[in-house]
Amino acid sequence: MRKGQYRFVAGFLLVPVALYxxxxxxxxxxxxxxxxxxxxxxxxxxxxxxxxxxxxLFKDDIFTEAIWHNILFLVFIxxxxxxxxxxxxxxLNAGGRSKAGGVRGVAGSKFYKVVxxxxxxxxxxxxxxxxxxxxxxxxxxMLNGVLLKLGLIDADSPVEWxxxxxxxxxxxxxxxxxxxVGFYLVLFSAAMQSIPRDIYEAALIDGAGRAQSFFRxxxxxxxxxxQTAWVYLGIAAMDMFxxxxxxxxxxxxxxxDHHSEVMATVMMRNFLYYGKSGYACxxxxxxxxxxxxxxxxxxxxxxxxxxxF
Amino acid sequence: xxxxxxxxSPVPAPRPVxxxxxxxxxxxxxxxxxxxxxxxxxxxWALLIVLPLLWLVLSxxxxxxxxxxxxxxxxxHWSLDVFTRAWDKGIGDYFxxxxxxxxFSVPLTMLFGSMAAYVLARYQFWGNRLLYYxxxxxxxxxxxxxxxxLFFMVKRLDMLNTYQGLILVYxxxxxxxxxFFMHAFFRTLPTAVFEAxxxxxxxxxxxxxxxxxxxxxxxxxxxxxxxTLGQWNQFILPTVLMxxxxxxxxxxxxxxxxxxxxxxxxxxxxxxxxxxxxxxxAMVPMLxxxxxxxxxxxxxxxxxxxx
Numbered sequence: 001m002r003k004g005q006y007r008f009v010a011g012f013l014l015v016p017v018a019l020y021x022x023x024x025x026x027x028x029x030x031x032x033x034x035x036x037x038x039x040x041x042x043x044x045x046x047x048x049x050x051x052x053x054x055x056x057l058f059k060d061d062i063f064t065e066a067i068w069h070n071i072l073f074l075v076f077i078x079x080x081x082x083x084x085x086x087x088x089x090x091x092l093n094a095g096g097r098s099k100a101g102g103v104r105g106v107a108g109s110k111f112y113k114v115v116x117x118x119x120x121x122x123x124x125x126x127x128x129x130x131x132x133x134x135x136x137x138x139x140x141x142m143l144n145g146v147l148l149k150l151g152l153i154d155a156d157s158p159v160e161w162x163x164x165x166x167x168x169x170x171x172x173x174x175x176x177x178x179x180x181v182g183f184y185l186v187l188f189s190a191a192m193q194s195i196p197r198d199i200y201e202a203a204l205i206d207g208a209g210r211a212q213s214f215f216r217x218x219x220x221x222x223x224x225x226x227q228t229a230w231v232y233l234g235i236a237a238m239d240m241f242x243x244x245x246x247x248x249x250x251x252x253x254x255x256x257d258h259h260s261e262v263m264a265t266v267m268m269r270n271f272l273y274y275g276k277s278g279y280a281c282x283x284x285x286x287x288x289x290x291x292x293x294x295x296x297x298x299x300x301x302x303x304x305x306x307x308x309f
Numbered sequence: 310x311x312x313x314x315x316x317x318s319p320v321p322a323p324r325p326v327x328x329x330x331x332x333x334x335x336x337x338x339x340x341x342x343x344x345x346x347x348x349x350x351x352x353x354w355a356l357l358i359v360l361p362l363l364w365l366v367l368s369x370x371x372x373x374x375x376x377x378x379x380x381x382x383x384x385x386h387w388s389l390d391v392f393t394r395a396w397d398k399g400i401g402d403y404f405x406x407x408x409x410x411x412x413f414s415v416p417l418t419m420l421f422g423s424m425a426a427y428v429l430a431r432y433q434f435w436g437n438r439l440l441y442y443x444x445x446x447x448x449x450x451x452x453x454x455x456x457x458x459l460f461f462m463v464k465r466l467d468m469l470n471t472y473q474g475l476i477l478v479y480x481x482x483x484x485x486x487x488x489f490f491m492h493a494f495f496r497t498l499p500t501a502v503f504e505a506x507x508x509x510x511x512x513x514x515x516x517x518x519x520x521x522x523x524x525x526x527x528x529x530x531x532x533x534x535x536x537t538l539g540q541w542n543q544f545i546l547p548t549v550l551m552x553x554x555x556x557x558x559x560x561x562x563x564x565x566x567x568x569x570x571x572x573x574x575x576x577x578x579x580x581x582x583x584x585x586x587x588x589x590x591a592m593v594p595m596l597x598x599x600x601x602x603x604x605x606x607x608x609x610x611x612x613x614x615x616x
Contacts, residue, residue, distance in 0.1 A: 008513040009428050013440070016425035016484055023459065023481035024447050030458035088354065091347040108351075114600075115355045117607055118362075121599045122592060123542030125565035129572050129588045130365050133581075138377065142364055145380020178357070187611045239451060242544050246569050264453055272549070277457050284454045291451055 035281035046278065053282035063283065066254075066261040067290075072169060073176075073237035073262070074294070078230050081177050085184035085229070086222075088116065090214050092185070093192045113189065116182030124179075128246035131175045135161035135247075162248055165259040172243055172260065176236065184229045191225040192218060220304075227302045231295050238291050239264055263287050362592075369395075369585035376581050395586035402560070403567030404590065409472055410563060411540055414479040418536050419529060421480060422487030423495075427517055429488070430495035431503070441492065448485035452545055460549050470554050470561055478546055483536050490535075494528035495521065531609035534602050538595070544569070564591050 035053055039046035057063055092109040119127070134142040137160035144158040153159060161171045195218065203213045219226075241264035249255030252269040254262075263283060271280035368376055369391055370384035396404075429441045459478070460469075468474025498521060506516040522529075544565045551561055562570060568591060571584050599606055 005432065005513060006434065009432050009434055012424040012428045012514075012517075016421040016488075017440070019421065019477060019481040020444065020447065020484050022462065023478050024455065024484075025443075027455035027458035027462055028450060031454050034458060084354075088351065091351055112351050112355055113607075114603060115358055118596075118599060119358060121538055121542075121595045121606065123544065123565045123595075125542070125544050125568050126588050126591055129568055129584060130361060132572060133365060133368065133585070134361055136380075140377045140380055142361060142380050149381070181354070182358070183611070186607050190611060235451070239453070241453070246572065267453060268456075271457055271460075277461075281457050284451075284456065287451055288454045 031281045031284050034278050035285050037278045039278035039281075040275050049278070053279050054286070056279065057282055057286060060266075062254075062258050062261055063263065063266050065258060066263045066266050069169060069260065070238055070240070070262050070290075073173065073240060074234055076173050077176050077180075077237045078233035080173070081180045081184060081233055082226060082229055084177065084181045085188055086219075086226070088112075088181065089185045089188035089192055090218060093189055113182075113186060116185050118182065119179045120183045122179075124242040125246065127175060127179060128243060131171075132162075132247055135171055137161065137163060162260075163256050165256055168248060168256065168260040172240070172247065175243055175247075176240075180233065180236070184233075187229060188222060188225055191222050195221050223302075223304050227299065230298050230302060234294050234298055235291055238287065238294065241265060241268065263290075365585055366589050366592075369582050369589055371582060373581055391582045391586045392590065394580075395583045395590060398580075398583055398587075399562075399567055399571065400564075400587040400590055403562050403564045406472075406561050406567075407541060407564040410475050410479065411537065413472075414476045414483075414540055415533060415537050417476065418480045418483040418487055418540075419533055422484055422532070423491050423522065423525065423529065424517070425484070426488045426491035427495050427521060430492045431521075441488075444485055444488040446485070447482075448489065452482065456545070456549055463550055470551050470558055472561065475547060475550055475563075478550060479540050479543065482546070483540065487532050487536065490532045491525065491528055494525055498524050530602075531605050534598065534605050535609035537598070538606070541565075541595070 034046075036048055036050060037046040038049045038052070092112055122130075136142075136144065137158060139145060139148055139155055139158050141158070141161070143161065144153065147153045148155055148158070159167065161167050199217055199221075200213055203217055208216065240262045244260055244262050244265050245253035245268065247253065248260045250258075251273050252265045254260055254265045254269075264287070267280050267283040267287070270276045270283065364380075367384065370387055371382075372385070375382060375385070425444065429437055429444075463469050463474050463478065466474065468477070502520060502524065503516060506520045507513075511520070542565060543563070547563045547566045551563065551566065553560055568584070568587055571587055
């Protein structure tokens with residue numbers, strides 16, 4: 001019995017663990033090793049160069065600029081997405097007030113949730129094509145078309161959203177926010193629904209308005225979810241590969257003139273285009289370290305006393 | 310949900326009677342204004358979501374010249390011709406490639422993920438905890454960290470630009486979340502049923518396949534949908550692993566990759582309606598899955614963040 005059980009356990013674990021080791025864990029570990037070599041990828045010969053790749057990395061203007069773009073994303077994407085998602089979630093869950101004086105969601109909140117969440121199931125490739133069309137640089141683009149109708153721009157000089165150094169990063173942020181709000185709204189909604197109704201009703205009797213019940217009740221009780229959202233959006237802001245590489249100009253994106261470059265696009269270009277595998281591995285390691293630091297810092301900075309309810 | 314929108318029990322009002330009407334009247338006035346205000350915002354955002362998508366679908370019926378000329382305006386003729394053209398121009402192949410990969414990768418992910426999760430959740434052996442964290446940790450690292458060595462690993466196995474290569478990689482990268490979620494699920498299943506099955510003489514693997522796995526159906530459905538959406542939308546892995554390796558190696562692009570390919574070809578040969586039709590074709594299955602499993606999709610995707 002005992003022996004049979006061990007054989008069973010081992011048999012069930014064999015394939016999953018093997019797959020996981022070969023395709024996930026081993027490559028992760030190899031990255032650290034390769035990042036210390038001058039490997040070009042084509043031949044199997046390479047030599048150990050110590051930290052040279054890392055030194056070169058921080059002298060690489062394109063990469064350091066890319067880090068700053070990631071940091072800009074890191075600041076604005078979570079803030080805008082979380083604020084909008086919180087606002088909508090609060091409106092959906094506690095925005096309405098029933099005649100009996102209770103607190104409830106606005107009418108049609110289910111419908112809104114279904115619509116808002118939908119972008120989340122679309123692939124980023126679809127988003128890239130969709131917003132490529134929305135941001136078209138001539139009057140055939142949706143955004144330019146709308147602005148033209150409103151008389152805000154001239155038909156002869158439409159805005160080249162994705163080719164304008166001042167606009168391109170904001171255009172990308174808008175796409176991520178459009179994509180993400182519904183998801184975090186559902187996340188926050190679930191958390192809000194677990195807040196007991198009587199807390200709201202007690203506040204209502206005490207004369208709290210909507211703003212007060214939001215800031216004094218909802219937000220503190222939601223803090224854990226907000227924190228989770230912050231970390232996840234932060235990780236997404238560190239990535240951004242798909243949107244930048246497909247929507248902006250240049251090989252693996254990053255245009256105009258590296259104004260929208262992020263770490264991931266620089267890495268992929270060095271790996272697949274220039275064939276500098278060792279150098280690309282070093283970038284992978286830097287991305288990992290920055291992401292880890294970021295998660296720890298955010299969890300620390302946003303730590304609050306947990307409120308039991 | 311229903312319990313929450315239900316009319317709440319009358320509020321006990323142990324306050325002076327003369328004050329109540331004034332207060333509630335004032336509140337109702339504020340409520341009407343705020344209701345209009347919140348509905349306004351909610352409706353605007355809903356339009357911001359829906360209109361670009363509808364606009365894109367509509368654009369696939371237009372001609373190339375029409376698309377370039379103005380953002381608005383109705384298509385001249387409503388012919389489904391463009392969808393067959395898009396299908397022939399590669400979308401059909403990309404679609405099929407994606408389906409071929411997913412038909413194997415999703416069931417295999419579920420099978421191997423549940424097997425590992427089940428053993429880790431219900432059997433005690435040396436290293437159990439360690440192995441569990443080892444699986445779950447994989448979900449925390451960015452895929453970029455593994456990309457370069459992964460490419461050479463798949464190359465060494467001679468599986469670049471093959472279905473089996475992509476299938477195995479998809480399975481491996483879906484394991485962390487699947488193991489994490491199913492582990493939690495198997496822990497909640499009653500032990501009594503398991504013991505009864507063993508007492509009746511069922512082997513361990515038979516107990517798993519015929520007793521425990523059927524009981525885990527709701528969990529399997531949520532994770533299954535999550536994995537289907539995730540793998541259907543995957544872009545980085547196929548971009549690196551599914552490039553033709555030589556002149557006579559056929560293209561085996563998946564849908565996301567193919568769409569981006571089509572978009573990038575627009576520089577040379579413009580046929581935007583075909584691109585938009587391709588996006589529409591790629592969107593429809595997602596819309597159908599989403600609308601029919603709406604609750605599970607939301608639950609599955611949001612629980613992914615709750616680790």
